[in-house]
Amino acid sequence: MTNRVLILGGSGRIGSKVAADLLAHTQASVTIAGRNLTKGEQKSDDLGSRVQFVTIDLADQKALEAAIAQTDVVVHCAGPFHYRDAEVLKLCIQQGADYVDVSDHPSFTRKVLDYRAEAQAAGVTAVINTGIFPGISNSMVRRGVEQLDDAEKVHLSYVVSGSGGAGITVMRTTFLGLQRPFKAWINGEWRSVKPYSDREVIEFPAPYGKVGVYWFDMPEAFTLPDTFPVKTVITKFATVPTFYNYLTWSVARWWHPSWLRNSAVIEFLSHVSHFMTDVSDRFSGIGVAIRSEVTGTKDGQPMRCCSTLIHTDTAIAAGYGTGTVVELLLSGQLKKPGVWAIEQALPTDLFEQVMQSRGIKIQHQLMR
Structure with a gap:
């Protein structure tokens, strides 16, 4: 059958x-x-x-x-x-x-x-x-946790080139993710985090290199601590070219929250961004990079398990x-x-x- x-x-x-x-x-x-x-x-x-x-x-x-x-x-x-x-x-x-x-x-x-x-x-x-993220990234974390005797911290970072080939839906998802602060599991407690805050420079495999990533609200932020006895889970995201991050950061930082809860505003931002990536995709590509780092101990010694993945089409x-x-x-x-x-x-x-x-x-x- x-x-x-x-x-x-x-x-x-x-x-x-x-x-x-x-x-x-x-x-x-x-x-x-x-x-x-x-x-x-x-x-x-x-x-x-x-x-x-x-x-x-x-x-x-x-x-x-x-x-x-x-x-x-x-x-x-x-x-x-x-x-x-x-x-x-x-x-x-x-x-x-x-x-x-x-x-x-x-x-x-x-x-x-x-x-x-x-x-x-x-x-x-x-x-x-x-x-891909969430998805393959979560399984990368699981493998990392299994390599250690005790896992304490998970740090997930994602980079997407331009639109990632995913169309306008990914633009909507990005801007909808800026609407309000979210809870993150940090040092064994839930803390409020502002979206697209706390820029951190992460080294990704070539051709990405060093990229500044920002807090982003993802479901793995709470499914991972529900699955594994870790004390901290960090989920950060960025796009390349870098100027898109500055635009997104400015929207998250300076626009009134009520604007981002207006569906017409989300559609406007999404269509403008999609138009821009139609141009930039031609030189940035539409790839993705993931970096998963699980920190803990093995054989009584501090240890980190780092996993990376890149693909040319998100x-x-x-x-x-x-x-x-x-x-x-x-x-x-x-x-x-x-x-x-x-x-x-x-x-x-x-x-x-x-x-x-x-x-x-x-x-x-x-x-x-």
């Missing part, structure tokens, strides 16, 4: 990369879903004969339920997730379909984690926060991060009923196996 995968938001930049990954690494029949018929049919034609498109608005519960009822795994790529509820996951639990998403906002993560008991009772495996890398999880679910290698952040669900041996199959090279260094 052919496995069936439904990708919500499948005609978008990230969703279509997930579809491409599944076509390359599984025999699944893939349905991509979205609201734009013309765009969706063109994307399905581009992807090939194993892909079909269906028009679905997430607000149309009956159409969504009917589509999920015919599916083995549902992949939720319809962001930004700041605005989403847990309805897709609820329908998956009702229909017995496994669930994967590329969610990247803490508010949504908390909503879906509330359904862990229901998913466990239904035998449904739901893996959230997959993609959207493709995100497709790998999500596609690998779906592949493992379809093959039966990953089965853990409940709702889990990626680092809670994916064992390191499987993570390394699927990364190798995609040609993803992660550099590791254990040092004092």
